[in-house]
Amino acid sequence: MRVFDSDCTFEYSWEEVSTANWRKYCPWNDKSTHVVAVDTLSRKVEPQTGILRTERLITCNQSAPRWIVSLFGGKALSYVYEISYVDPVSKKVTMCSTNLTWSNVLNVRETVVYQPSPLLPNSKTDFKQEAQITALCSGWQKIKNKVEEASVERFSQNAKRGREGFEAVLQMSRRVFGEQRELENQ
Template structure:
C-alpha cells in the first residue's frame, strides 16, 4: 500500500467552500471534463446533529491507457462511490470515496476534509486529502510496488488539476453569488 497526502489553504470561507463543493464538477470547471455524470443516490440529515450525509455515484471517462483497458476488460467509463458528511456545527466537510471500477486490481480509498483555517477561520479554509492506494497483484511484490508508485504519481497529478479546477469554481461562485447578494441588497434598499 502507498499513501498520497496533500494539503493547502483556500482563500475562501468555509461557507463558500462547502457550498461550492457541490458545484465541483460543473461545466465551467475545465479541469473536470472527464466527469460525465454525478448521481445522488441518497441524502439524509441526522436530526440530532444536523449532519448532512450524501451518497453519490460519479461517472468518469476512463483515463487508463488503451492497452490496460484491453488487457483488463471494461469500457470507456469508470465509477467512483462517494459518501460525504457536512457538519454545520463543527464546520467540517468530510468526503470519502473509493473506485468501483477495477477495484479488484487497484483499490483507491480517498478522504478529503475541508474546515475553517486555524490561522484565519472566517476567511480561509484548510483542505486535507489522503489516498490509500493498494495494488492487488497477489505475490508479485515488484509489480505491485511499480503499479502503486505509478498510481500515486498519477493521483498526484490529478489532485493538482482538481485543486486548480476547484479554485476556478470557487472564483466563479464568489462572483455569481456576490452579484446576486448585491442585487438583493439594492432591491431591499429601494423597497
C-alpha cells in the same frame, strides 16, 4: 500500499467552500471534463446533529496507462462511490470515496476534509486530502509496486488539476453569488 497526501489553504470562507463543493464538477470547470455524471443516491440530515450525509455515484471517462490496460483490460468509463458528511456545527466537510471500477485490481480510498483555517477561520479554509492506494496483484510484487507507483503519480497529477479546477469554481461562485447578494440588498 502507497499513500498520497496533500494539503492547502483556500482563500475563501468555509461557507463558500462547502457550498461550492457541490458545484466542483460543473460544466464550466475545465479541469473536470472527465466527469460524465454525478448521481445523488441518497441525502439526509441527521436530526440530532444536523449533519448532512450524501451518497453519490460519480461516473468518469478516464483512461488508464496502456500497459495497465494491456495487463488487466479495462473500459473508458469508471465509477467512484462517495459518501460525504457536512457538519454545520463544527464546520467540517468530510468526503470519503472509493473506486468501484477495477476494484479487484486496484483499491483507492480517498478522504478529503475541509475545515476553517485556525489562523483566519472566517476567511480561509484548510483542505486535507489523503488516498490509500493498494494494488491487489498478489504474488507479483514487482507488478504490484509498478501499479501502485503509477497510480500514485496519476493521482497526484489529477489532484493538482482538481485543486486548480476547484479554485476556478470558487472564483466563479464568489462572483455570481456576490452579485446576486448585491442585487438582493438593493
